[in-house]
Amino acid sequence: MxxxxxxxxxxxxxxxxxxxxxxxxxxxxxxxxxxxxxxxxxxxxxxxxxxxxxxxxxxTSNFKDFNGEERFSLTFEVNGIKALENMHREFIKQEINVGKIENRGHAGRNFVFQDPNGNLFDVWSELSPKYKKLHMITP
Incomplete structure (x- = not known):
C-alpha cells in the first residue's frame, strides 16, 4: 500500500x-x-x-484498560507547561471536572478532564514536532 x-x-x-x-x-x-x-x-x-x-x-468514548482503569480516547495538546497550567486553572474556574496535573514519566505534563456526559479527555503540555513545524511554532 x-x-x-x-x-x-x-x-x-x-x-x-x-x-x-x-x-x-x-x-x-x-x-x-x-x-x-x-x-x-x-x-x-x-x-x-x-x-x-x-x-x-x-x-461514553471511554474504555477500560487491562488493569480495569477507565481511560480517555483523545488527548489534546497545548504549547508548553505554562499553557497547560493556565488551562488547568481556567477549567477549574469554569467548574469543569478536572484531575490534577500529572507527571507520567515522559516529556511534559498532563491532566484529564470530563465533559457533562462523562467523556474523559487528556491535555498534554507538548505539541508534536510535526505540528510545530507545519504551523511554524517556536518554543
Missing part, C-alpha cells in the same frame, strides 16, 4: 442532549459550531471536526 493515512479529521463523541452538550463545548472549550440538528452537532475544535452524536444514557 503506497497511500498513508494523513491525519485524524473527525472524532465522534456520544452525548445524551445535543443542545446542552453543544453549549458546553462552545462555552467551556471554545469550539465553533458548524452544523446542528436533533441528532448531532458538528464542531470545529483543536484543528479537527468533533461530532457530538445523540446516544443513550451512559454511553
Amino acid at each position: 503506497k497511500e498513508k493515512l494523513q491525519r485524524v479529521g473527525t472524532t465522534y463523541i456520544p452525548v445524551t442532549d445535543i443542545n446542552n452538550s453543544k453549549d458546553w463545548y462552545v462555552n467551556k472549550l471554545g469550539a465553533e459550531l458548524s452544523y446542528l440538528d436533533e441528532d448531532k452537532a458538528i464542531l470545529n475544535l483543536a484543528d479537527q471536526s468533533i461530532f457530538l452524536v445523540r446516544s443513550h444514557q451512559g454511553q
Whole structure:
C-alpha cells in the first residue's frame, strides 16, 4: 500500500442532549459550531471536526484498560507547561471536572478532564514536532 493515512479529521463523541452538550463545548472549550440538528452537532475544535452524536444514557468514548482503569480516547495538546497550567486553572474556574496535573514519566505534563456526559479527555503540555513545524511554532 503506497497511500498513508494523513491525519485524524473527525472524532465522534456520544452525548445524551445535543443542545446542552453543544453549549458546553462552545462555552467551556471554545469550539465553533458548524452544523446542528436533533441528532448531532458538528464542531470545529483543536484543528479537527468533533461530532457530538445523540446516544443513550451512559454511553461514553471511554474504555477500560487491562488493569480495569477507565481511560480517555483523545488527548489534546497545548504549547508548553505554562499553557497547560493556565488551562488547568481556567477549567477549574469554569467548574469543569478536572484531575490534577500529572507527571507520567515522559516529556511534559498532563491532566484529564470530563465533559457533562462523562467523556474523559487528556491535555498534554507538548505539541508534536510535526505540528510545530507545519504551523511554524517556536518554543
